[in-house]
Amino acid sequence: MSISVKNLNYIYNPGMPGETVALSDVSFDVADGTVLGIIGHTGSGKSTLLQHLNGLIRPTSGEVYIDGECITDGKVKMTDIRRKVGLVFQYPEYQLFEETVRKDVAFGPKNLGLDEEEQEVRVKKAIDLVGLDYEEIKDLSPFELSGGMKRRVAIAGVIAMDPKILILDEPTAGLDPSAHRDILAMVRRIHDEMGIILIFVSHNMADIAEMSDRVMVMSEGKIALEGTPAEVFSQGDKLSAMGLSVPPAREIAELIKSKAPGFVSDALSADEAARDIKHYMEETRG
Amino acid sequence: MIRDITLGQYYPGDSWVHRLDARTKIIATLLYLIELFIVNNFYGFLIAAVVLFAVIAISKVPLKFIFRGLTAVFLIIAFTFLLNLFMVDGRVLWHWKFLTITYEGLSRAFFMAVRLVLIIIGSSIMTLTTKPIELTDGLEKLLSPFSKIGLPSHEIALMMTIALRFIPTLMEETDKIIKAQQARGADFESGNLFQRAKSLIPILVPLFVSSFRIAQDLALAMEARCYHGGPGRTRMNEIRFERGDAVAAVLMVLFLAVIIASRFISL
Numbered sequence: 001m002s003i004s005v006k007n008l009n010y011i012y013n014p015g016m017p018g019e020t021v022a023l024s025d026v027s028f029d030v031a032d033g034t035v036l037g038i039i040g041h042t043g044s045g046k047s048t049l050l051q052h053l054n055g056l057i058r059p060t061s062g063e064v065y066i067d068g069e070c071i072t073d074g075k076v077k078m079t080d081i082r083r084k085v086g087l088v089f090q091y092p093e094y095q096l097f098e099e100t101v102r103k104d105v106a107f108g109p110k111n112l113g114l115d116e117e118e119q120e121v122r123v124k125k126a127i128d129l130v131g132l133d134y135e136e137i138k139d140l141s142p143f144e145l146s147g148g149m150k151r152r153v154a155i156a157g158v159i160a161m162d163p164k165i166l167i168l169d170e171p172t173a174g175l176d177p178s179a180h181r182d183i184l185a186m187v188r189r190i191h192d193e194m195g196i197i198l199i200f201v202s203h204n205m206a207d208i209a210e211m212s213d214r215v216m217v218m219s220e221g222k223i224a225l226e227g228t229p230a231e232v233f234s235q236g237d238k239l240s241a242m243g244l245s246v247p248p249a250r251e252i253a254e255l256i257k258s259k260a261p262g263f264v265s266d267a268l269s270a271d272e273a274a275r276d277i278k279h280y281m282e283e284t285r286g
Numbered sequence: 287m288i289r290d291i292t293l294g295q296y297y298p299g300d301s302w303v304h305r306l307d308a309r310t311k312i313i314a315t316l317l318y319l320i321e322l323f324i325v326n327n328f329y330g331f332l333i334a335a336v337v338l339f340a341v342i343a344i345s346k347v348p349l350k351f352i353f354r355g356l357t358a359v360f361l362i363i364a365f366t367f368l369l370n371l372f373m374v375d376g377r378v379l380w381h382w383k384f385l386t387i388t389y390e391g392l393s394r395a396f397f398m399a400v401r402l403v404l405i406i407i408g409s410s411i412m413t414l415t416t417k418p419i420e421l422t423d424g425l426e427k428l429l430s431p432f433s434k435i436g437l438p439s440h441e442i443a444l445m446m447t448i449a450l451r452f453i454p455t456l457m458e459e460t461d462k463i464i465k466a467q468q469a470r471g472a473d474f475e476s477g478n479l480f481q482r483a484k485s486l487i488p489i490l491v492p493l494f495v496s497s498f499r500i501a502q503d504l505a506l507a508m509e510a511r512c513y514h515g516g517p518g519r520t521r522m523n524e525i526r527f528e529r530g531d532a533v534a535a536v537l538m539v540l541f542l543a544v545i546i547a548s549r550f551i552s553l
Contacts, residue, residue, distance in 0.1 A: 056465050079471055087469040095466040097491035107488065111471030143495070157470055 001067050001084070001164040001197055003030040003053065008062035010048055010221075022048040024221045026062070030214075035191060035198045037208035037229070040218030041243050046201050047090075049218070050167050053199070054085035066165070083112055086163030090170045092154035093147065101127070101145075101153050102138040108161040126160035127153075129193065131186050148179035152186065159190060166190065168200040172207065184211065205247040209233060209268035217244065229268055249273040256280075295355075295454075297414040302530060303345035304415045308424025310531040314538055315412040321545045322401050322408070330548035331400050337541060338408055345415050355410045356403065363402050370395035418450035423525055440515060448504070456497065463492045 010023040023045045030036050040046045051057040052064055055071050055078050064072045071081050089095070098104035102123055109119040127134045130152040137145075142153050155171070171187060172180045184207060191198040202208050208215055208229065215232040217225040219242045225232050233239070233246045236254065245251070253265040253273050262284070265276035303311075318334075325331055342352060356363075376390030413421065426443035433439045464474070467488045474485050 051465065054469060056468060078468075079473075082469060082471050089462065089466045089469070092466065094496060095463055095470075095488075095492050097488045107467075107472070108470040111473065161471065 001032050002065075003165065003197065004065040004068075005029070005049075005052075006063045006065070008049070008052060008064065009060045010045075010052070010057065011060045014060070021221050023052075023059075026221070026223055028216065028223060028226065030197055030199070032197060033195060035200075035211055035213045037212030037215045038199065038201045038218060039203070039205070039208055039215065039244060040201075040224075044218040045221040046218050047169060048221075050087060050169055050199070050201065053165070053167060054087045055081045056087070079112065083161060084163060085165045085167065086158040086161055088155050088158050088166070088168045088171065090173055091151075092158075093142075093150035095157075096142040096150060096154055099141060100139050101142050104142050105153060105156045105160050108157055112161060122160045122162065123156075126156040129159055129186075129190055130156045131182070131189075132156070148175055148182065151175070151179075151183065155186075159194075162194075163196065165197040165199070166194075168198070170201050170203065172202065172204065187211070205233070205245055206249065206269065209247045209250075217242070230266060233268055234266065295414065296417055297347045297351060299346055299415065301344055301346045301415070303341060303411070305530060306415075306534055307525055307527050307531045308416050308420040309428055309525070310527070310534050311412050311416055312421070312424050312428060314534060315409055317538055317542065318408045319405055321542060322404055324545055324549065325401075326549055327551060329551045330545060331397065331404070333544060333548055334404055335400075338404060338411070341411060342407075345411065347411070347414050352407055352410060352414070356406060359402075359406055363399055366402060367395045367399045370398050418447060420523075420525065422447040422450070423521070423523075427525065440519070444515075452500065455500065456493070459496050459500075460489065460493055463489050463496075 005026060005028050008023050008026040009021075012020045012022050026045075026049060038046050038049075048057065052059055052072075053066075055076075058074075059072055062072070063070055066081065066084055069076060096104050098107065105123045105126055106119045109122045114122065123138075124134050127137065132149065132152055137149075137153075142150060145153065151171070155168070158166070168187065172183050175183060187198065187200065188211065190196075200211070212229055215225075215227065215229050216223055217232060217239070224242060225235060225238060233250055236246045236250070239245060246254075247268050249267050249270045249272065253263075253267045253276065256277065257263050257265065260280070263276070263280045265273060265280075267273035267276050318338075322334060325334055342349065371387055371391050372385055374388055374391035374394050376388035378386055379389050379392060380387040416424075422443040425446060426439050429437060429439035429442060468474075472485060472488055474482065474489075476482075477485065
């Protein structure tokens, strides 16, 4: 499975007052198994880009290829794309509607035309994957769950479609720290167990650095930076010029560097920063 | 599609029409709607249409923007037209099996359709050139004499402000929910009427839940700012009649006279 985006352009309300260029000449490729983190300001075109990847928006010009197949020429069936590409919107818990958790998660598989038995298998597997107890939860109303659980159920609703590419738009937005950690761990586990391409948007640089194999920075509808987390986060100046930042651990490392000559660190996580500081202290003491 | 509904939207501008007092515009619109029902022949409609397009020209709202609002109600207009076309008795023009078109039916259908189009354009001109807040302020002022007999004019105006304010919000919300369900493979376009109606459930339930959430947040925010309703409330922008409104009033009376006169033009 792979994604290839070529010269994508998208304009909102063309020819109307309020015409805005949301994407301008965006091109990139994602290899199989990759975790791609996307960062960027509100209005930088991230959400618009994600919606192109499963055919919810038709581009003004340009092409999107999923697994070598062009999905933007209007020839492919939309259900085929959505079977392959699962998109979880921001605050997905707002899309829950069924009477029971089981029915809600089964909505996607049902739309794919699977039989009851297969639906049941998928639902069970998806609820397991998001770390919930199927037997305990299946007959509850999704509306009586806690915020974090609702979100898991909503994500399960997309996972139950067994996508080969999973896209999450700010999966941790508005959650408390412990639910935040749980969701991240869950996303990681889903990626590892399903062996899929994972694309996720976040405003939390530490999450991006920790999770991603590759990082893409969007700014004003263009790809401003792209590379491994180490490559992208070594360009702190450019990031802060775009109103973004580096992970807190890196910020601290940079601060120490400016005060303590000889301190070397390209830490992206707290653990790495601690390791470098320890190393530095041993060096200077010894 | 959902973004095409222009009714209730404001088109920013600084034309003579934009600057008129909201009360003038509300009265003018009401009067215009009444006049459309006074009109009973082709010339009357012609005059009404010419006047409307003159107002549009003065307001500088692009025609494209106005007609986009019509596409959303096209079905209703088409339905009314067909209903009138086949249901009115009179001199037969065309007949096929159970379908009959009469001369009276044709003219009634045509007039009805034109009337509907003018009603929609006429009222959208008002909302397009008046900020929702001004509109409801104007309405409150217009209704305030009735508060003496127990009409809660301030509350009515507030409800309208809130309704208007949240049209775009709820539309955005609907758009988001539709997309989210589409991403889960939902299909809103195929199937018979019953299946399509059923496919709306995944949109309607989350939309209702969202509306209640938004309403609750709004109520809380208002309480937090000690909102207490009508009596004694002052406003940041007082609305007042100016010379333009007097001119508009004179024009309105003239127009009304012409429309009434048009009834007596015989074909």
